Amino acid sequence: MKRHISLLLAVVLTSAVLGMSGCTDSETGGTSSKAGTSSSAGTASSGTSSSVNISSEEEESIYHAYSEVDSIDEFKTTYVNLMEDYFDSMNEQTISGSYDWTDTSEEDKIGLGAEGAQNMFDMDTETKWCSPCVDVEGCSAIIWSMTQAVTVEGYSLTTANDNEMFTDRNPVTWRLYGATELPEAITKAQIADGTVPDGWTLIDAVEGANLPDTNFTEVAMMAELPGTYTYFMFIIDKTENVGSSLQLSEFHLYGEVQE
Numbered sequence: 001m002k003r004h005i006s007l008l009l010a011v012v013l014t015s016a017v018l019g020m021s022g023c024t025d026s027e028t029g030g031t032s033s034k035a036g037t038s039s040s041a042g043t044a045s046s047g048t049s050s051s052v053n054i055s056s057e058e059e060e061s062i063y064h065a066y067s068e069v070d071s072i073d074e075f076k077t078t079y080v081n082l083m084e085d086y087f088d089s090m091n092e093q094t095i096s097g098s099y100d101w102t103d104t105s106e107e108d109k110i111g112l113g114a115e116g117a118q119n120m121f122d123m124d125t126e127t128k129w130c131s132p133c134v135d136v137e138g139c140s141a142i143i144w145s146m147t148q149a150v151t152v153e154g155y156s157l158t159t160a161n162d163n164e165m166f167t168d169r170n171p172v173t174w175r176l177y178g179a180t181e182l183p184e185a186i187t188k189a190q191i192a193d194g195t196v197p198d199g200w201t202l203i204d205a206v207e208g209a210n211l212p213d214t215n216f217t218e219v220a221m222m223a224e225l226p227g228t229y230t231y232f233m234f235i236i237d238k239t240e241n242v243g244s245s246l247q248l249s250e251f252h253l254y255g256e257v258q259e
């Protein structure tokens with residue numbers, strides 16, 4: 001049985017046309033220092049929202065409001081950065097915007113091909129995933145495997161080198177799933193209508209985030225539904241400017257390892 005969620009994507013066609021901006025015009029930034037901290041903006045739900053209980057209520061929204069952790073330093077002290085030691089590989093099921101993230105030909109390395117989703121997992125904020133989400137409905141489902149099962153308690157997103165210049169590239173609405181065995185491939189149609197293949201379990205879903213338009217800024221959130229998984233899927237449902245680009249320099253899972 002597939003989960004259905006009440007996904008409200010305000011796809012404004014006019015902004016999709018007027019707001020387009022590619023990723024390759026962005027390379028003049030990157031001069032700011034790496035902030036590495038979050039601004040404790042947390043005012044919304046904090047870990048117990050029942051709005052993510054999607055067990056059988058098809059019309060019930062799984063999303064909760066965006067809320068950063070109060071202290072990213074304490075967060076990092078409490079939990080292990082799971083991506084640092086246990087990231088295994090990107091999965092070929094990944095749908096990364098409008099282009100093929102697996103294309104690493106030399107000529108593509110000067111453009112979008114060098115800014116594939118795998119750049120979110122290299123522990124380097126100087127490299128980024130930049131995706132032209134002009135087809136924002138069903139735009140992106142980033143799928144990867146870990147070297148072993150890990151227990152995810154929270155996660156973080158890090159802005160990229162030029163968010164101060166391009167202030168419409170942050171994700172606004174997203175979902176994070178885990179699986180113990182790799183499910184069948186998700187399709188763009190499924191992403192667009194909010195369904196996922198059997199086997200994926202929701203970890204967290206945020207709606208209406210307002211990430212900072214600053215460079216190299218890591219913001220962390222607690223997972224609403226912590227769990228232990230080997231495979232993960234990160235879906236972007238909406239960006240700040242539908243039709244413009246999306247970018248993140250890093251995506252980290254935090255939690256514990258089951259030895």
Ligand SMILES: [Ca+2]
Pocket residue numbers: 119120121122123124125126127128129249250
């Ligand atoms: Ca990176």
